[in-house]
Amino acid sequence: MSPLLDGAITVALVCHGLAMALILVRLLHGPAAQDRVLALDFLYINGMLVLLVLAIRYASSMYFEAALLIALLGFVSSAALAKFLLRGEVIE
Amino acid sequence: MRRLLPSPLLSLALFALWLALNHSMAPGHLIMAALLAILMPILLAPLRPYPARIRHPLVLMRLILTVGHDVILSNLSVGWGVLRSHRCMPRGAFVRIPLELRSPAALAALSTITTVVPGTVWCELMLDRSSLLLHVFDLDDEAEFIAHFKSRYERPLKEIFE
Amino acid sequence: MSEMSWWVEAGVALLLVASGLFTLTGAVGLVRLNDYFQRMHPPALAYTFGAWCITLASILYFSMQEQQLVLHPWVIIMLLSITVPITTILLARAALFRRRQVQRLGKALMSPGE
Numbered sequence: 169m170s171p172l173l174d175g176a177i178t179v180a181l182v183c184h185g186l187a188m189a190l191i192l193v194r195l196l197h198g199p200a201a202q203d204r205v206l207a208l209d210f211l212y213i214n215g216m217l218v219l220l221v222l223a224i225r226y227a228s229s230m231y232f233e234a235a236l237l238i239a240l241l242g243f244v245s246s247a248a249l250a251k252f253l254l255r256g257e258v259i260e
Numbered sequence: 261m262r263r264l265l266p267s268p269l270l271s272l273a274l275f276a277l278w279l280a281l282n283h284s285m286a287p288g289h290l291i292m293a294a295l296l297a298i299l300m301p302i303l304l305a306p307l308r309p310y311p312a313r314i315r316h317p318l319v320l321m322r323l324i325l326t327v328g329h330d331v332i333l334s335n336l337s338v339g340w341g342v343l344r345s346h347r348c349m350p351r352g353a354f355v356r357i358p359l360e361l362r363s364p365a366a367l368a369a370l371s372t373i374t375t376v377v378p379g380t381v382w383c384e385l386m387l388d389r390s391s392l393l394l395h396v397f398d399l400d401d402e403a404e405f406i407a408h409f410k411s412r413y414e415r416p417l418k419e420i421f422e
Numbered sequence: 423m424s425e426m427s428w429w430v431e432a433g434v435a436l437l438l439v440a441s442g443l444f445t446l447t448g449a450v451g452l453v454r455l456n457d458y459f460q461r462m463h464p465p466a467l468a469y470t471f472g473a474w475c476i477t478l479a480s481i482l483y484f485s486m487q488e489q490q491l492v493l494h495p496w497v498i499i500m501l502l503s504i505t506v507p508i509t510t511i512l513l514a515r516a517a518l519f520r521r522r523q524v525q526r527l528g529k530a531l532m533s534p535g536e
Contacts, residue, residue, distance in 0.1 A: 170426075170428075170431055172428075172431055172432065172435050173431045173434060173435050175435070176434070176435030176436070176438045176439050177435075177438060179438070179439050179442060180438040180439055180441060180442035181442075182442070183439075183442030183443055183445060183446045184442055184445055184446075186446055186449070187442075187445045187446045187448065187449035187468075188449075190446075190449035190450060190452065190453045191449050191452060191453075193453055194452050194453050194461075200458065200517075200520070201520075202458060202513060202516055202517040202520060203458060203461070205513060205516075206452070206458075206461065206462065206465065206513055207452065209465070209509055209513070210448070210449070210452060210465040210468065213465070213468055213469060213472075213473070213502075213506075214445060214449075214468065216473075216498075217441065217445060217468065217472055217473065217476055220476045220477070220480055220495070220498070221438060221476065223480060224434070224438070224479065224480055224483050227483075227487060229283075229484060229492075229494060232480075232494055232495060232497075232498065235498055236497065236498055236501065239498060239501055239502060239505070240501070240505075243501075243505035243506075243508070243509060246509040246512075246513070247508060247509055247512055250509060250512035250513045250515075250516045251512065251516075253513075253516035253517075253519075253520060254512065254515060254516040254519055277497065277500075280493050280494055280496060280497050281494075281497060283492065283493075283494045331470050331471075332471075335444070335466075335467055335470060335471045338451070338463055338464065338466070338467060339444065339447045339448075339467055342447055342448075342450055342451035342454065342455070342464055343447060343450070345451070345454055345455060346454070349455075349456070350455075350460065352457060352459060352460040352463075354459075371507060371511060372503075372507045375466070375506065375507040375510045375511060376466070376469075376470060376503065376506070376507060377466075378463055378464075378466035378467055378470060379463065381459065381462045381463065381510060381514050382507075382510075382511050382514065383459075383514045383515065383518055384514075384515060384518060393518075395459045395462065395463075395514070397460065397463040
């Protein structure tokens with residue numbers, strides 16, 4: 169792996185890691201429940217993107233299956249959580 | 261032919277999806293993909309309320325290009341709006357847009373377009389489908405935005421699906 | 423593993439950095455903006471640009487590495503473009519519903535005589 173690609177992968181991983189930390193701030197702080205669900209959804213997609221970067225880093229396409237699984241699980245869980253909010257639980 | 265492949269586009273997509281998932285072109289995978297492409301649309305037919313027809317493929321291609329262009333532009337503008345939000349907050353607002361589209365397929369396509377473009381989020385469709393509620397990230401002029409939205413997305417969709 | 427030409431590596435590197443920067447911008451927006459519906463917009467940066475850039479980068483990289491067209495990552499972007507609108511619309515509707523419920527409750531508390 170050339171130093172150029174290595175540097176770019178490091179930069180991308182650092183950016184995604186920082187983004188995850190910021191999303192965690194919103195997840196833990198988020199005033200309403202829907203903020204937390206939105207942050208969780210974003211966190212799933214971000215984790216998937218990190219896996220795709222790692223697939224390039226280790227030159228292995230096995231990471232794609234994991235990314236696919238994360239995308240599917242993230243979709244189902246955010247849809248279920250949004251539906252739970254929509255059914256109208258008592259306001260906190 | 262019509263009985264065997266009620267929705268050729270869906271069959272083609274399933275065929276390609278199976279081959280891409282396995283990433284191989286071995287005969288076994290080809291047979292399995294063909295089986296999936298023929299059986300799935302027939303099994304799913306009771307779940308689809310009615311088949312959507314696509315009329316003008318050329319208009320569809322142009323709409324896809326327009327959406328791609330808008331996604332890139334609005335990505336840049338939303339990113340710029342976020343980065344300078346400590347100086348001036350973007351003026352987000354709800355916009356109510358009167359609709360002429362009625363067909364469910366066209367409305368589904370419109371909702372996908374509005375959520376994929378970062379500057380707009382589809383919030384609600386009135387029960388009688390007469391208007392829709394959008395949230396816009398940075399709204400300049402409401403009337404201008406509505407006219408722009410209708411001419412850019414709604415008219416081609418009306419041509420394609422109705 | 424075959425040697426890659428420098429322009430392919432430069433393209434992959436550029437796409438990776440662009441995706442990282444766009445995702446970071448989206449996360450900054452998620453934290454900084456002060457209204458819920460405003461906050462729904464920045465994640466779309468990562469869902470569209472971030473995901474597209476990384477997918478293009480991996481298609482380019484693996485195609486060059488294996489000396490054939492690898493379209494496997496394409497499945498992820500297709501899946502994402504189908505599922506993301508559904509969760510976004512559901513979340514927007516849930517937020518709208520909850521906001522209206524709060525307003526109704528507020529009104530009922532303000533005028534108990536009704």
